[in-house]
Amino acid sequence: MSQTLTTKQTAIGGRTFDSDKLLAVVCLIVPLIGLFLFFLYPMVIVFLRSITVEGGGYGLANYQEILASKGFWRATQHSLLMGGATTVVSVVLGYIIAHGLHRCVFPGKNLIRVAIVLPMLAPSLVQALGLIFIFGRNGLINRFFGLELEIYGFWGLLISNTLYALPQVVMIIGAALVLLDARIFEAAEVMGAKPSRQFRDLTLPGVIYAILSAAFVVFIITITDFGNAAVIGGDYSVLATEIYSQVIGQRNFNMGAVVGIMLLLPTVVSYYIERQAMKRQQNQKATNIQPYVPRFYGKRDVPMAMANYVIAAMIVLVIGVVVYASFVKLWPYNYSLTTKHYFITLAGGYSSLWVTIWISICAATLGTLAVFVLGVGLRRASAVLTQPIQVLASMPAAVPGMVLGLAYILTFNSTSTPLYLLYGSAALIAAVNFYHYHTQAFMTIMTGFRQFPSELEEAGESLGAGLGRISFNIIAPFVTPMLISIFFFLFMRSMVTLSAVVFLTTPKLSVAAVTIMRLDDAGLTSQAAAFSTAVMVVVGLALLGMKGILVLVQTHKARVKGA
Amino acid sequence: MYLTVSNATKHYGQFTALDDVSISIEQGEFVCLLGPSGCGKTTLLRTIAGLTEIDSGEVSLQGKPLTKVPARQRGFGIVFQSYSLFPNMTVAENIGYGLTIRKTPQAQIDERVEELLETISLPQVGGKYPGQLSGGQQQRVAIARAIAVDPSVLLLDEPLSALDAKVRASLRIEIRHLQKKLGIPTLMVTHDQEEALELADKIICMNHGVVVQAGTPKELYQNPKTRFVADFMGTSNLIPTARIRDEMPVLLTARPDGPDDAYIASIRPEQIAISAREDGTSTVLSTGFLGNLNRIEVDSPLGEILVETHGPCDLRQGQRVSLEILAEACHWVANDEDGVNP
Structure with a gap:
């Protein structure tokens, strides 16, 4: 040819x-x-701008100034505290959902899956918006009960950050749970291990690095998130809002750069740890996985179902109230639709x-x-x-x-x-x-x-x-x-x-x-x-x-x- | 010489995959590269295909150097162990892919694909996807795809290893017929000596990155040059020089000169005559019935010896027997200390 x-x-x-x-x-x-x-x-x-001093030239004067300012330390402290608290809360709640979805038996799992996706559909500040509609000065709770609850600040930010971070936790831990081979649990079952024992000895060690990885992912997205902090943070300043106020409020770009670099440090370290944890998690992966099919076990599944429903309901409530409020004439006085x-x-x-x-x-x-x-x-x-x-x-x-x-x-x-x-x-x-x-x-x-x-x-x-x-x-x-x-x-x-x-x-x-x-x-x-x-x-x-x-x-x- | 590889050397870090290897393939010849895993045979095939670059040496086709020509311009056909059909294309698209690249008119491609599907006796599968075919069918399609462009050389990388025994045997015969019919010079890599014996015009036996012996299947089986070849091609009784000298000195006549451990006697199990005799010096250790042949392990003055006989066999364990070995049956092979069963 x-x-x-x-x-x-x-x-x-x-x-x-x-x-x-x-x-x-x-x-x-x-x-x-x-x-x-x-x-x-x-x-x-x-980086160069962060070390550019007033009048030109390079030096560490900006850093000295920032490190000497009370506002910066307060924001740093707040960021770390908020990051830590959000991490703990959302990893615990996220684990409950992931475990519920993959290793428990109860109805309505698809609804929970939908609920968990909701926070990803909107800018991060939507959680904050929803909380304000519920708990704000003109929110449902305060109006209805005649209270003076203050949602702006630590608690409001913690809740909205947690809701924002939950989907990530559920996805990371869920992906690891799916890869646990059913046969090791069958082997344990035959050897006489009770479910609680299996959980402690097999499930948890099997996903421990995924949990670690999820924790650092949450930490990163929390300390770097701006939307929630801007809307519901109130006086609770964090590093992300600090950058914003330096740049937009005071037009001080070099200082903004310094705070940015300071925010970069914990993020890079966390990211590095997260990658290492993820690698270890993936190394455990076996080939030819036999998927685990849970069987109903009342002592485990009834409480787990309740916890899952409650968490999912919270998400739906906070996001849903935003949708609802968008159709209401004058929140919270006139609920006729418009x-x-x-x-x-x-x-x-x-x-x-x-x-x-x-x-x-x-x-x-x-x-x-x-x-x-x-x-x-x-x-x-x-x-x-x-x-x-x-x-x-x-x-x-x-x-x-x-x-x-x-x-x-x-x-x-x-x-x-x-x-x-x-x-x-x-x-x-x-x-x-x-x-x-x-x-x-x-x-x-x-x-x-x-x-x-x-x-x-x-x-x-x-x-x-x-x-x-x-x-x-x-x-x-x-x-x-x-x-x-x-x-x-x-x-x-x-x-x-x-x-x-x-x-x-x-x-x-x-x-x-x-x-x-x-x-x-x-x-x-x-x-x-x-x-x-x-x-x-x-x-x-x-x-x-x-x-x-x-x-x-x-x-x-x-x-x-x-x- | 049609295709030659001369002085090919390839290192992977510390590991030497090819150590100054030279081979040649004649027009229309079917050559098998035989050796255990890690012996460098696949590296050699990939070098010829242009998929692996060698550190030094030369590959040439009809005397013209190929070393700098990328794989896609060599015009060779290759078939892998894992079929490697493009899963997103139909069988017909797979077979016609090489022609499509060469901008052949579609009508001509269709005609050629049709013809090839006939050749591989799968005329109905053109519109199916590879995933819908069995392993044997997929491999036949892969062969059709490789020969569709009239390759100047056909390269087969363990094409039968992933298939089950029956399919393997039938496809082996098909490959042989097809190759004879088309006359494409073919190089096949295999670790299965039976496959090599049946298919090849010439077998190149490799070990540790070097060519140990090359020749016709008969030459390699009947006249192995080294202990490795004797052991890898079928089974051999390997007996040290001293034992032969003590017990059957008559077999020493053909032995080349050299120190005792330079050569070792190789005697094929089917070349030994065994007979039940009350005064025999050997004892049957065990007998195995393999259908068409019997495998008898014997404790003899030469050591433990394996004998194979055809037809009915009424030897029992513990029975006294005598063994008879003709001088022609004993081959002296270089003791390269590399047998599979030392």
Whole structure:
């Protein structure tokens, strides 16, 4: 056949130029340029600004000033205390739910699963908003009982942070519980171990590193979260709000940078511990797991069911009250229903919602493409390169959104480089959203790539396929479920994230989460609730869309696999 | 010589996968690379495919160097142990993939796929996905995919190892017929000596990254050069020089000169005649019935000896017997101290 002949001829002609190598290099370089420009470089700038002293030059004067200020120490103390308390409470509650879902028997598990997802559909400040509707000065409780309960401050923040963190805990611990092999429990059963004994000796040790990992994840998201603290923190200042007040309140960017760096320290340490714990948890993973199917055991399942219902009800209540309040004429005086709060009176109206959707689609599309291309490039890169690139790609998760946002404003609002052109553009907000969540997206794609058998790639190569063709025809179909998950993950996070974008919005360009915060600041709480509801609807639809598409992909795969 | 590998050397850190290996394949020849796992045979095959780069040495096709040519430009066909069909493509798309890449018109591809599906006796499966086929069927499709582009060399990496015994035996015959019909020079990696004996025109026996012996299956079986080959190709009674000198000096005539432990006698179990005799010097230790043959372990002056006979056998454990070994049956092999059963 003539085609083969030409192949043979070019082959034997000893063509040394290999277009594949070029493509592999491009696959590596382009995402790396992105990481350098939109992550590493801004982080260097924020560090340099933190050591830039008044009147120019570098020094530690800013740090001395901050360390000498009472406000900073109070905020640090509050952040650590809040982080610790939230961690303890949400790990305990999250474990109860994860254990209930995976290892107990009671009805209504699907409803609990839905309830646990709710906090992820909205910007973090929605929990705070819900609590204010219930416990605030004009909340249900105080009005009804004529009390003077104060929800602003430690307790309000603790509850809203806990609700915000719960889904993460349930997911991390649940994923570990699922991987416990049923056979070890059957063996213990046969040896005469009671359920309590099995729990102590097998279940808990089996997921201990997942619990540790979940704890540090909660700690990180709590000390870096801005939305809840801004809305319900009141006088209880934390580091995240401290950065905000330095930058926005006092226009003191260098001081903001110092506080940012100080916030970065515990986050990086926690992130490192979390990664180590996660690695150990994953090392325990056995192959060919026999899934555990719990049988009804009253002494365990009745109390567990109660606890699960109560926790789920709390979440539904706090989120649900926001939706309800958005339709109520005048909370808490007149409960007749209306849609008037959906006519946003703040300048811009819903434009920020549409902009956010657009930004989220861009961040999700380009982000998914970028991590896929990086994954392809890494397959062909030498081992010397892959290690440092993987480390770099995993770093953004350790950086709080506030710090990244601040780094962006310091980098892109400076007229000294052409990067200034991006300032105030939707593209920049899309970039901060993607790079803020770069690590999670990258790790998901790497999981997919690790499962991809290299023989498929080699078979394609031997048939004459170049890297581009292999990536499109063979690798991409294989990792499709991961690509879908990454796309929707980036979309949903971009829709709701507040901390990273709060510094990047301008009077002309705002995003949904910031608009909600502005509405709440302006005392238009019901409109804030209405806007939140609109965001939750969009993100909820996206989530449903993702589930639907994944089911389609799975059924196609199952069909392809035969009965 | 059609395809040659000369002085190929490959290290993985401290481990030497290939140590100055040279082999050649003639036009139309079926060559088996045989050896235990870790002997370097798969590395050698991957080197030829262009999937692994060697540290030094040269691969050439019809005298032209290939070393710098990437795998996708070599125009070879490869089949892996794990089938490696693209799960997202139908059987027909899999088989036609190489032609699609070569921009063959679709009608021509369809025709070729049809023809190949006939060849592998699976005419109905074109529209199915690989996951819907059995292992044996998938491997046949993988072979069809590899030969669809008329490869200049066909490389088979343990293609039968993942299949169960019956399928393996039938596919083995199919591969042999197909290769003879198409005349594609073929290199197959295997650790199964029976497979190599049945399929190969030439067997290249490897161990520890070096070629120990190459030749026709007959040569390797009947005339092993080293203890490793004698032991790896079938079973052998390996008897040290001193024992032979004491008990059966007649077998020493063919022995090359050299110190006692330089050579060792190799005697195939089926080349030994066994007969029940009250005054025999040997005793039956155990007998095993394997259907078409009997395996008898004997305690003899030469040591413990394994004998195989065909047909009915009425020897019992503990029975006195005598063994008869012809001088031609005894092969003196280099004692490379690397037998599987030392």
